[in-house]
Structure formats: structure tokens, C-alpha cells
Amino acid sequence: MTYLNKLLGAAALLGITAFPATAETLRFSSFEPPVAHVTKEILTPWAEDVSAASNGELTIQMFPGGSLGRNPAQQLQMVEDGVADIAWVIPGYSPGRFQESTVAELPFLIPSSTVGSPAMWKMYEDGHFKGDFNKLKMLGIFVSYPNSIASTAPVEAPEDMKGMNVRAPGPTMLSAVEALGAVPVGGITGPTVAESISRGLIGATFTQWGAIETFRMGDVISHFNTAPLGATPMLVVMNRAKYDSLSDEAKAAIDKFSGAAFSERFGKSFDDNIAEARDELLAQGNITVSEPDEAQTQAWRDAVAIATEQWIEQNENGQAIYDAFTTAIEEEAARVN
The missing domain is CATH 3.40.190.170 (Bacterial extracellular solute-binding protein, family 7)
Known part of the structure; x- marks a missing residue:
């Protein structure tokens, strides 16, 4: 019997594996x-x-x-x-x-x-x-919590965004930016948003409270409009x-x-x-929040409605996907609530 076989035999008697597999x-x-x-x-x-x-x-x-x-x-x-x-x-x-x-990414959906x-x-x-x-x-x-508008200047109504350079984290949200009369700016990732704002490359971004905290946007923005413009x-x-x-x-x-x-x-x-980040950021007192009332919300809906229409038209089976997703959201909302 070889030395190796003796070792294996001894290990078997002890009920252990002689050569454990590496994870x-x-x-x-x-x-x-x-x-x-x-x-x-x-x-x-x-x-x-x-x-x-x-x-x-x-x-x-x-x-x-x-x-x-x-x-x-x-x-x-x-x-x-x-x-x-x-x-x-x-x-x-x-x-x-x-x-x-x-x-x-479509507005007023998630x-x-x-x-x-x-x-x-x-x-x-x-x-x-x-x-x-x-x-x-x-x-x-x-999906994230819905993105809203973080900006360096007050944004109360859709017309306040006309001519503003606005970043969004996805192509469909950029369509909503364009629908608002703003200048859509793509290619800016989350970690570089704060720098882009501080350098004046953009005046606003579609984002949410968690990203504002993570990527230190709170140091460079002063206003936040809570209209849900896509996740x-x-x-x-x-x-x-x-x-x-x-x-x-x-x-x-x-x-x-x-x-x-x-x-x-x-x-x-x-x-x-999101809830924790919002409370922490607002406690610092540097960001003014605008929460649209019913009439203002309808104005925002009307202003960005074309983004949904275009998405449905431009995507294969767009209407079927949109309808199925709307149903899935409604069913999930009923389940968790």
C-alpha cells in the first residue's frame, strides 16, 4: 500500500475528506x-x-x-x-x-x-x-425610486426648464427632458454628476434622494421638485x-x-x-423642496406625455409591453398595499 493510500484510508476511518474541494x-x-x-x-x-x-x-x-x-x-x-x-x-x-x-423610465409610471x-x-x-x-x-x-428634478435654480413648472441643460440617467428619460423644452445631456454617470453641475455643464439632473446622498450632489444643488419623471x-x-x-x-x-x-x-x-437620505439631506437646510399640487402635477403630466407616446411608437410591441407593465405595477401595488 502506498503512502497516499494509507493517508486516504486513515481519513476514511476518521470520517473526513483528505483533500477538501476549494470553494x-x-x-x-x-x-x-x-x-x-x-x-x-x-x-x-x-x-x-x-x-x-x-x-x-x-x-x-x-x-x-x-x-x-x-x-x-x-x-x-x-x-x-x-x-x-x-x-x-x-x-x-x-x-x-x-x-x-x-x-x-417613462414618467408617472413607477x-x-x-x-x-x-x-x-x-x-x-x-x-x-x-x-x-x-x-x-x-x-x-x-428599478429605482422615481427620479425627480434636482437643480441649481428653482423649478416650479415645466416652463421653468426651457433652455436648461439637464442630465438624465437613461435614453427614455432624456426624451422627457426634451419634451420639457430643456436641453437633454447624456453620457454623464452618477459619480460625475456633482462635478458636471459645479462646472456649469448642466443645471439640473433627473435623480432621487439616495443618489444625491451617495454621489454628494447635495453640495451643488439647491432645489428639488418631486414630480415623478421616470425610474x-x-x-x-x-x-x-x-x-x-x-x-x-x-x-x-x-x-x-x-x-x-x-x-x-x-x-x-x-x-x-430614500426616506432616510431625504430626511438627512433636508435636515442640513440647503435644499428647497417643491411638491407640485394637483394642478401643477397635471401640467407636468401633460408636458411629458409625448415621451410615453414616442416610446410606444418607437419600440417593437411597445403598446403590449407598456400595457403589460402597467398591469404588473397595479397588481404588485395591490399586493404590497
Whole structure:
């Protein structure tokens, strides 16, 4: 009997594995700072839960703060190239890649992330989101709380935006900007918004309280109009080939915490953070909030209605997708309320 066989035999008698398998390590990229809410309170705990559920088959290692790639627009490509195995992706930075999801950017449609995120997953599950959605392993599909107008000058009514350079985080929201008579400015990612405002490149941005806090926009804006002008679609995606290469136990751990469960988890946490960020920012006394009354709200609706009409016309099956999403939102709102 060889020395190796003796070792194996002894290990068998002791009921242990002589050569334990090494856990598969997956790299999860986030462009956010490690202390930012989504990364710290949603993505990292999700990774920990999946790792723990895999019974040693899997370890998901977070790479926050752009340590694998700083540009938010690079995250999708990093997953496709295998630089990252998993990433948090903003589809608006890759126009045309996840076109159906831009329905969530339409104004006055999404009431909250709590309602909108599970509705987004249902759209995917029911086959309304196709194309590039099927080229990757979808782990979660979400939307932000509705974006409103953060600006350096008062914005009370739609006409106040005429001629103003305005940034939005997605192509459909940029259509709403144009409908308001403002100058749409694309290509500015969340981390560079504050600098763009301070340099005078833009005078306003479509955003929400969490992003204002995370990306320090509160230092450069002074006004916030709460009209809900479209939410930001977001994804957590995985390299499909990498997922397919995993053991059944590792896949089961990922699947357990993904899909509808991930969307529900994301939505509630995101909205909770919006409320906290709003209170903290307003306590500083530097931002004046304008909340449109019923008449003003109707004026905003009328001013941006063309953005919805154009989206339906310009997208294949646009009306069917819009109708299905409206129904999904109504059903989810009834469920959570």
C-alpha cells in the first residue's frame, strides 16, 4: 500500500475528506463606494447569503468602488469579458442593449422601487424582456425610486426648464427632458454628476434622494421638485458560461436568493434608504423642496406625455409591453398595499 493510500484510508476511518474541494470564488463588481447603500446594504448581504447557502461550494467576493473597473458604463462589458463574474449594471449606460426595460423610465409610471422592482422581474419572467436579457444570467431586475428634478435654480413648472441643460440617467428619460423644452445631456454617470453641475455643464439632473446622498450632489444643488419623471432600470447580471460551469449546489444557492426574491429585497431596502437620505439631506437646510399640487402635477403630466407616446411608437410591441407593465405595477401595488 502506498503512502497516499494509507493517508486516504486513515481519513476514511476518521470520517473526513483528505483533500477538501476549494470553494469557487466569484467576483462581484460594483461601481459604488463600499459604504454606499446599494452596495453595503443590498449587494454585499446578498453575496454573503448566497455564499453561506452553498455549503462551501461558493464564495462571492465583492469588488466595490470600481476596483475592477471604475466607469459604471463598463460593468456590463466586464461581465461579458469575464473580468467580473457578476456586476450591478445600469442599462441606461448601454443604450439599446436592454431596450424593453426602458419602459420603466417613462414618467408617472413607477410609484416606488418596492412596487416597481418585482413588476420588472415579472415582465422578464413572462417573456416581455428579451434580446440581451437572454444572453446573460439574470440574477435581479430592479428599478429605482422615481427620479425627480434636482437643480441649481428653482423649478416650479415645466416652463421653468426651457433652455436648461439637464442630465438624465437613461435614453427614455432624456426624451422627457426634451419634451420639457430643456436641453437633454447624456453620457454623464452618477459619480460625475456633482462635478458636471459645479462646472456649469448642466443645471439640473433627473435623480432621487439616495443618489444625491451617495454621489454628494447635495453640495451643488439647491432645489428639488418631486414630480415623478421616470425610474432608473437596474440589473444584477452574471456571466452565463460561468454560471453554467458551477456545481448544482452552487447554482441552487444563487437561484435561492435571485429572481423575484432579490427584486423584493432590493425594492424595500432602496425605498427605506430614500426616506432616510431625504430626511438627512433636508435636515442640513440647503435644499428647497417643491411638491407640485394637483394642478401643477397635471401640467407636468401633460408636458411629458409625448415621451410615453414616442416610446410606444418607437419600440417593437411597445403598446403590449407598456400595457403589460402597467398591469404588473397595479397588481404588485395591490399586493404590497
